[in-house]
Amino acid sequence: MIASLRPSHAARHHQGEGTYVESRTGTAVGGTAHAEPVSVPELLNRTRALCTPPLRAAVARLAAPMDTVAAYHFGWIDRDGTPVAGDGGKAVRPTLALLSAQAAGAPAEAGVPGGVAVELVHNFSLLHDDLMDGDETRRHRATAWTVFGPAQAILVGDALATLGTEVLLDAASTGGASPADAARAVRLLNTASRRLIDGQAMDVAFEQRDTVTVAECLEMEGGKTAALLSAGAALGAVLAGADERVSDSLQRFGDHLGLAFQAVDDLLGIWGATEVTGKPHWGDLRQRKKSLPVAAALAEGGAASRELAEQLADPAGRGEESETELAARALLIERAGGRAWTQEEARRQHTTALAALDEVPMPDVVREHFVALAEFVVVRER
Numbered sequence: 001m002i003a004s005l006r007p008s009h010a011a012r013h014h015q016g017e018g019t020y021v022e023s024r025t026g027t028a029v030g031g032t033a034h035a036e037p038v039s040v041p042e043l044l045n046r047t048r049a050l051c052t053p054p055l056r057a058a059v060a061r062l063a064a065p066m067d068t069v070a071a072y073h074f075g076w077i078d079r080d081g082t083p084v085a086g087d088g089g090k091a092v093r094p095t096l097a098l099l100s101a102q103a104a105g106a107p108a109e110a111g112v113p114g115g116v117a118v119e120l121v122h123n124f125s126l127l128h129d130d131l132m133d134g135d136e137t138r139r140h141r142a143t144a145w146t147v148f149g150p151a152q153a154i155l156v157g158d159a160l161a162t163l164g165t166e167v168l169l170d171a172a173s174t175g176g177a178s179p180a181d182a183a184r185a186v187r188l189l190n191t192a193s194r195r196l197i198d199g200q201a202m203d204v205a206f207e208q209r210d211t212v213t214v215a216e217c218l219e220m221e222g223g224k225t226a227a228l229l230s231a232g233a234a235l236g237a238v239l240a241g242a243d244e245r246v247s248d249s250l251q252r253f254g255d256h257l258g259l260a261f262q263a264v265d266d267l268l269g270i271w272g273a274t275e276v277t278g279k280p281h282w283g284d285l286r287q288r289k290k291s292l293p294v295a296a297a298l299a300e301g302g303a304a305s306r307e308l309a310e311q312l313a314d315p316a317g318r319g320e321e322s323e324t325e326l327a328a329r330a331l332l333i334e335r336a337g338g339r340a341w342t343q344e345e346a347r348r349q350h351t352t353a354l355a356a357l358d359e360v361p362m363p364d365v366v367r368e369h370f371v372a373l374a375e376f377v378v379v380r381e382r
């Protein structure tokens with residue numbers, strides 16, 4: 001629990017972890033007019049219900065054995081091919097896409113191609129990231145590269161990224177979006193994908209550096225994480241034909257929400273519970289990732305900060321540190337203020353995101369759903 005991230009003015013209907021808007025009777029989750037607000041878990045479930053069938057259809061286009069590798073990665077089958085209902089991820093990005101379509105006055109269904117496309121690109125990045133980091137667990141199970149080998153994980157990642165574009169273009173050919181809006185959506189997704197790759201390249205390069213500034217870290221996280229949340233937040237509206245002022249504001253909302261998302265991810269990477277996150281313990285510290293808590297702690301300049309800097313500049317023991325040494329490093333980061341600063345930064349980015357959302361006229365119920373989802377992003381534990 002990241003207790004201090006909880007707002008003093010907790011969301012109006014906060015009911016407990018992940019539930020901010022009490023579910024009431026007569027919900028019309030798919031539509032907009034007169035719909036009643038629902039909880040974040042219900043919103044995420046609606047996204048899964050709407051997006052999983054087209055996601056499966058997209059994955060079914062892959063040649064064997066890539067279709068199997070992808071189905072395993074998405075949690076639909078186990079390593080023997082037996083169907084399972086595994087953890088396929090939280091579905092934050094596609095939920096943003098469905099809400100974004102509703103913000104533009106269309107039904108949630110109009111945002112489905114955007115949601116599926118952004119989730120395909122997101123999962124391409126996870127497959128590759130796990131391999132680059134040498135991570136052996138994700139979503140509480142063995143990573144795809146450890147089960148099927150690095151080559152298949154790379155190829156499936158590549159293929160998922162191309163499917164994202166295809167799904168958006170299909171939206172035009174099946175009449176779900178105009179050809180011009182589908183083309184705008186493809187451009188938006190491609191730009192986001194390139195920002196994602198640029199951000200990841202910075203992240204990998206930073207591992208070899210002794211120090212990075214907070215500004216450099218924010219630039220890197222703006223690419224590797226915020227770009228896709230930003231794309232998700234605008235894609236539904238673009239497919240629904242919203243004008244550029246609306247999609248620009250939604251993108252800005254998604255960019256700041258994405259920075260808040262990654263700030264929380266950085267905190268969970270060091271102080272999260274592995275049984276909840278489903279990711280390896282101390283992974284970020286072992287790889288000497290220059291995440292926000294580390295960059296903020298290095299910038300502080302006090303005794304703990306200087307000791308941290310010395311440790312990170314010492315090539316000896318790189319990747320070989322014991323659990324005890326990594327726990328001591330986490331304590332140094334905390335003593336140098338890196339944890340508290342990152343918690344505050346998550347909340348600052350969240351506030352800026354909501355200000356951008358305010359620029360977009362939309363039905364009250366859609367705004368409530370965006371606000372509830374944004375709150376979930378900063379208080380989440382996985």
Ligand SMILES: CC(C)=CCC/C(C)=C/CC/C(C)=C/COP(=O)(O)OP(=O)(O)O
Binds near residue numbers: 126200224382
């Ligand atoms: C090009 C390349 C390899 C880029 C890698 C970029 C990368 C993996 C950035 C981290 C983004 C992130 C916080 C993922 C977890 O999302 P999540 O918590 O929403 O995951 P979920 O879908 O499992 O819920």
